[in-house]
Amino acid sequence: MRLLPCGDRALLAEFPTLGAALAAHARWSAEAPAGITELVPAARTVLVRLDPAVLGLGAAEQWLAGHAPTSGAALPTAGLVTLPVVYDGDDLAVVAVAWGCSPLAVAERHAAVEWVCAFIGFAPGFPYLVPEGSGLPPVPRRPTSRPAVPPGAVALAAEYCGVYPRSSPGGWQLIGRTDAVLWDADRASPALVTPGTRVRFTAVRP
Numbered sequence: 001m002r003l004l005p006c007g008d009r010a011l012l013a014e015f016p017t018l019g020a021a022l023a024a025h026a027r028w029s030a031e032a033p034a035g036i037t038e039l040v041p042a043a044r045t046v047l048v049r050l051d052p053a054v055l056g057l058g059a060a061e062q063w064l065a066g067h068a069p070t071s072g073a074a075l076p077t078a079g080l081v082t083l084p085v086v087y088d089g090d091d092l093a094v095v096a097v098a099w100g101c102s103p104l105a106v107a108e109r110h111a112a113v114e115w116v117c118a119f120i121g122f123a124p125g126f127p128y129l130v131p132e133g134s135g136l137p138p139v140p141r142r143p144t145s146r147p148a149v150p151p152g153a154v155a156l157a158a159e160y161c162g163v164y165p166r167s168s169p170g171g172w173q174l175i176g177r178t179d180a181v182l183w184d185a186d187r188a189s190p191a192l193v194t195p196g197t198r199v200r201f202t203a204v205r206p
Helices: 018-031 057-066 092-099 103-112
Strands: 002-005 010-014 036-041 045-050 080-085 114-120 127-131 146-149 153-157 160-163 168-170 173-177 198-203
Touching: 002 057, 010 057, 018 036, 018 045, 036 114, 045 057, 092 103, 092 173, 103 173, 103 198
Parallel strands: 080 198
Antiparallel strands: 002 010, 010 045, 036 045, 114 127, 114 198, 127 160, 146 168, 153 160, 153 173
16 A cells, blocks of 8 residues: 555545555545544545544554555445346347357346446446456457437446446447436435445336
8 A cells, every 4th residue: 555645635545456545435434543534445545534623634644554464455335226138239249259258148147246336436326336246257348439429327337337427438338228327416415326326227218
């Protein structure tokens, strides 16, 4: 783990793997002392925001170093969101090749897995989901990004599954679509899926 200052109110903890970052986020979330105001996980980092009037950078760095995880990820889970999906994405055949199965089996295998949101990124409400238990084979990104991916598109890239909360460019492989609203600024909690949320996909007819 490497700790880098981010101004006078935050530290960025860097890790070699996603699992190490998730393990740190889980432990620090459970044990954080007064003065740590927010923990923001990402693929290889955790941003630790501070109240310097309560906990200075030096003291925070010492605490984080003394509470670094020593084993694999222990991602905390909270709540379950079920997303209905029409599995008719343009890239089902590409994913079928990567997984060594038929396009129909892609939908079946994807829906059979329970996913957990590791972190949010790219766009407000865009969840980076990882499979719980046995993983699925990684899926390559498209060689070129689409100029516009419709909102609700369910997509795969590397070890992640994501759902586009709004129309935007994107290079992930599209396998389906959902009518669930992933981001609504008028909701009390704008993001439907947040870090730690468990997600199940269920196949529905168009």
